[in-house]
Every structure is written in C-alpha cells, then in structure tokens.
Amino acid sequence: MKAVGFKKHLSLEDKNSLFDFETPIPKATGRDLLVKIDAIAVNPIDISVRMNGSEEYGTPKILGWDACGTVVSTGEQAVLFKKGDFVFYAGAFDRPGSNAEYQLVDERLVGHAPEGMDIADVAAMPLTSLTAWEALFEKIRVNIDDVSDNEKKTILIINGAGGVGSVATQLAHLAGLHVIATASRTETIAWTKAHGADQTINHRQKMAPQLYELGYENVDYILGLNDIDGHFKEMAEMIKPNGRIVSITGNKKPLDLGLLKPKSAEFMWEWMYTKSYYQLPEMITQHESLEKIAVLLEQKKIKSTANKIIDGINAENLKAAHALIETNSSIGKIVLCR
C-alpha cells in the first residue's frame, strides 16, 4: 500500500521531512479493525511528533491520527463493527498512523461515522471532538444529560478558533453554558461566534479586565487550549473559587500552582491518548463518545470544523498542510481526501 512517512525528525524544507513510500497492508488481529482510509485531518500533534526527536527509524514512521474510512476486515475478537462499516476515529498515539491507504485501529477507539456528510467533514472531527468531549464532560464534568444546571455557569475557552476550540465552543454551547471564547483577529472572532461562542475577548491583551467589562468577575470553568505558560497567572486570577481549569497544552516553564490554593481550584490535564496509551479499561468510552458525537453531527446540533480541503493523501499535500498549521494561525481543520 501507499503511505507517507519519515525516518528522521526534520523541518519541512528538507525533502525527507515527509516522503511517499510503499509498505505491506497490515493484518487485523484481536480487537483491531483494518480500515481503508478515505480522508484524514492534520492536527498540531502531527507537527509536534514530526519535528521533535532525535531518533532515526529503520522503517518509515507513519503519522496521522484523525481518519475516516471503511472497515475491510476485523480481528477475531472484534465485536463492535463489521466489514463495510463506515467509521471515524483518532486512533492511538503509539501505533502507525492514518497517512496511508490502510490502517489498523482498536475498535474500542472507533465510532460509526455520521451519515449524510462529506468525508472531509467527517475526518475533521474525531481528535478534536474526543478532546473537547473528555475535557468538558469527563474532566470539568459538565452535565450533558441534564443541562438545566449549566445555565448559570460560564466557561472561558482560550483559543476558541483552533481545532479543539471550534468543537469545544459548540459542545459547551449545546450543554447550555455561557461561552466566552478568546480570539484576536476579525476572522477568528467571526469563526468562533459562528461555532457557539456567546462573547469573545482577546487573549493577546490582559483578559481579566475584558471579562470584567462583560460583567464577569470570574468564570466557573476555563479550558486552556494554547500557551499555558503565558496564560496561567491570568487563569488563576479569573477562575472562580472551587472552579475547574483543564488544559490540553503542556507547560514549558514551571507553573505557579500555589496561585490556585486559596481558591481550592482544580487543575486537570486532558490528553485524549491517555486511555489507549496506558490501555485503560475506559478506552471503550472513546467508542461511546464518538457514537454520541456522530449523532450530534447527523442531527446538525454540532457542525464539522473542516475549513480547508486538499485532494490527495501524499507527501506533497501533507507538507502543505503541516506548513499551514506551523503558521499557528490556521482556523478550524485541514483535511486531505483520497
């Protein structure tokens, strides 16, 4: 089969940073599904893994987490899917990725794809939806089944127009929360308001005074989606006592956690690959969450965040997608279709 990979961690200017190659089609065993890929989306994690590291790989490493496609065979223990099912998933962190014609994925990480949607719109969703879902409904513990309790609660989503932000704003809005998202440019402000934000503030200026201008002394929840080093102090200032902060972006400098102590505030990391990386029993919740997300997409309660579509899954197109994300100003998701 065709695949795109790399052997050394290189910058995009290097022609070997990502290259096309041929490799055998893998065989599904255990709870794996073999999926023929229709479309993939590119996430910041793709860029991060491609760029960082000093290893050299004997056989090329295949990147790619988001994907949709068709099940062509199933392992002997697979029970959730059958041949011919159209599926979507973000896979596992430590297995060969979706930048290929075929891919193996554990069925507990897979959902039936929503029906009646373009494949690009489907492929854009799994990683960001699962991240936003787990952050909001498992870490922050917003009640999605009974939203009456959420009406008086406010969430601040830092970087509302990014991949996770564009889904998190929608899910938070759907759950009845008052959603304040940060955005700094005309087009990101418009995008995030079109994706569920009630109000926006600019994270390139001091945020607390802007929040106060909107009539909020503090917020119940904060979802941090970029530059936690730069924003942590303000997050501690803006969070309500006993409030909850969840972050998906790691810190490079020490965070002054003591700032949260008088408020007994909670700090949670969300990494959607924790469950599969540690092979936790709760891996199955990713199947369950994707099934629910598919229904929300079908019912148009949330919409796809695909914003740029490129035809052809190959090294050249992937490099173009990586380059766009490296600018750090892309809006929504970039998708490559077969």
Next chain:
Amino acid sequence: MKAVGFKKHLSLEDKNSLFDFETPIPKATGRDLLVKIDAIAVNPIDISVRMNGSEEYGTPKILGWDACGTVVSTGEQAVLFKKGDFVFYAGAFDRPGSNAEYQLVDERLVGHAPEGMDIADVAAMPLTSLTAWEALFEKIRVNIDDVSDNEKKTILIINGAGGVGSVATQLAHLAGLHVIATASRTETIAWTKAHGADQTINHRQKMAPQLYELGYENVDYILGLNDIDGHFKEMAEMIKPNGRIVSITGNKKPLDLGLLKPKSAEFMWEWMYTKSYYQLPEMITQHESLEKIAVLLEQKKIKSTANKIIDGINAENLKAAHALIETNSSIGKIVLCR
C-alpha cells in the same frame, strides 16, 4: 470576656507571642451564633498564622479555629440553631477565633455536636473532619453514599498519623477504599493502623518501590498532607492514569505539573476555608457535612482523634500546645478545655 491573642507575629520564646487579655463579648447579628466555648483544638494553621506576617495589630488578634460550645444567642436571620444547642465548628479563616470565652460564627459553618462524647473529643474534630471530608468526597469525589464502587480502588494518604490524616484514613476506610497510609515511626504506624489504614509505607524512603512491594503499581487517589515539594515527583510516579491527587499543604517551590500530563491526572487543592473566605453559596455544605460527621461519631463509625488534653484555655497552655505542634511530630490532636 477572657481571650488569648497577639499583636505581633513572634516566636514562642517571646512572652508576647500569645497573651491573655480582656475584650467585650460580641453581639450576634445576621446568621451569626454567639457561642460560649467549652473546648478548642489547635491545628497547624494556628501556628502558621501566629508565626508568619509583619503586621502589628492595634487590638489583639484572637486565633483558634476548632471549637465546641453552647449557643447563647442567635442573630435575627439564624434559622438552623437555637439558644442552648451544643455545637461544633471550625469557623472562618478571617474572623476572631475560638481562643476566647465567647465567639461569633456563621451558622452555615456549624454542626450540632455529637451526643454522648467528651467535649475534648468533640473539639478535636471539626477542622480535620471537614478538610478530609471535602478532600475525599468533594474533590476526589469518592462516593460515600454507594460504596460498592470503591472496593477495588486504592488511596495513598501521605502522613496518615497527622490531624487530617487520622480522620481521612477513617473516612476512606469507611467508604470501602483500600487505604495505604504513610508513617515512619513505630507509634505513628500503630496509630494510623488503629485509624483505618490497611497498610503503611514510609514516606522518609522512596515510596514507589514500597508500594510495588505491597502489590500496587499505582494508586487511584493520593491525598497529600505534608511536604508536597518533597513528594510531588513521587506522587506523579505513583498516581494511576486519570487518577486524582489532592493536597492540603502548599508548595514552596514550583511543582513540575507537566509530570501529570501523559496520565491526564487531576490535581486539586483543598483548603476548607475557601467557601467561607469567598462567601460562596456552598458554605452551607459545611453545616451539612458536620451534621453527617456528628452522626458517624455518635454511631462510633469514626472516632475522635484527640490525643492530648490540657485543662484551661489560656496563653500558657496555648503556648504549650503550639510548642508541641511546632515539633512536627505530634500525633492526633491537642485539645484545650475550659
């Protein structure tokens, strides 16, 4: 009325570090109760507030949080208690304390004292019980109403024989958790086992290998009750993926929070004064929790952690109590009775 107070933050050698003085009996208004104090307990917070600060007070500052006593009058909005009720409470951080003959306390922070117990045993309990209760049942979210889910879960309580540890081990045991507590001396090991710990390890040696010896690769929950600076790295190593860490002791150095990221682990501070300090609506939960704690004490499902009783609430005795806690090796609680 008689009271004990200080005007400057001094070490115990200074005779003015704590002194007896006379001050008018205050008057209950709003939701306050005026309580005639029968017994008080001394906590590390008493020592910390007495020692740290550069302020000088015109009128003496009265310390003391834990107390039990009798309601002698109520404010016009008080609805939960009446004159003559025997009550226990840990009060608010920022109001005059219990080291006095009478004290005002907001009724939302007060419980009916358990019946049939010595006043010393009652006075020992509020602050540590509320802290342990909130840490376990509100922050870590152990289900106390349906304990069937807790049987397979393990909690590590660092410093099991201290004030909060001696209640937390009991409550965690009552909730059905497997309780591993840390203790380093023969007498603290015996004490913590008598207060609900199933097993102990020594926090003065590397903890992870000892945990492994007991058959545990990691634990679901960690309750950190001392030296988070010294223990944080090991806490991150020992916590289960998606596990929960709660700490009551503040950090003096930056904590490497990124260690928790791959595991998507949660970190929560517990400060039992957050609710009253910020006057949160959930202040009332401290009344509710104390009512439940009183029942557990009456039913002997948990026992008082009073371990040393001194007769007479005065400066001399308080200094002796402070001195004992300053050794950092006291077990259970020190109580002063009128």
